[in-house]
Amino acid sequence: MPTLSREQPEPAPPHRARRVAESFGVAAERYDLARPGYPDGLVARIVAGSPGPDVLDVGCGTGIAARQFQAAGCAVLGVEPDVRMANLARARGLRVEVATFEAWEPTGRVFDALVAAQSWHWVDPAVGAVKAARVLRPNGRLAIFGHVLEPPVEVAEPFAVAYRRVAPDSPFGNQPARRPLDAYQAGYARIADNIRETEQFDAPEQWRFDWERSYTRDQWLDLLPTTGGLTRLRSDQLAEVLGAVGDAIDALGGRFTMRYTTLATTAVRAGTP
Secondary structure: OOOOOOOOOOOOOHHHOHHHHOOHHHHHHHHHHHOOOOOHHHHHHHHHOOOOOEEEEEOOOOOHHHHHHHHOOOEEEEEEOOHHHHHHHHHOOOEEEEOOOOOOOOOOOOEEEEEEEOOHHHOOOOOHHHHHHHHEEEEEEEEEEEEEEOOOHHHHHHHHHHHHHHOOOOHHHHOOOOOOHHHHHHHHHHHHHHHHHHOOEOOOEEEEEEEEEEEEHHHHHHHHHHOOOOOOOOHHHHHHHHHHHHHHHHHOOOEEEEEEEEEEEEEEEOOOO
């Protein structure tokens, strides 16, 4: 796969890329409608493995995961740095406080579960697990999870070629068209290492859920602009990328099946306060 030249500077760690982290609200409504939810089995397992119903959702976005936990009987508080995303989540019935997790003040509040759905990579790893331990009750559960969504090569390759053409200086262009699942699993293993280093949790567990979803051309083109590599493109750049991807999906008959893997790293707060 083509990559950026060796002279291209290394991209900043995700938690330092604040312009990207806080760019998703540019199309908050589209994000809320197009982004997939999470496996019911994952939500049920977190709820069953927590000592009570009080859930803190870090980087809650528009409340996609939070609403699933509410439907499972939980009382959810969201923390979200982007006021546009937070306002939409509030309109959907979620309590949200606007802040990064690092700066957020719990003011003595503690929770039975802390979840982060597709958002923990935006949290400083030197702060995240330590602060999570502070706001969880004894035996409370930390659950960090997200999707691996890799479209078929017939869709991924035209996207990668078009993206590198319109945004050659973007750090996202340094990635291959499709990354192996092992790369994502390694990221969740690093999260587990950070949790262990706090010495405040029982041994972390790795969970995996495999599922599929069919997308039409229009459905996939609605979702793509909500992803981190595209939220800051100019309208003409975005149109060129979407045109290339749309043509690729048309060549497949107008739809394709996405194979999702949802990965989770989870651990229980040590029982002694």
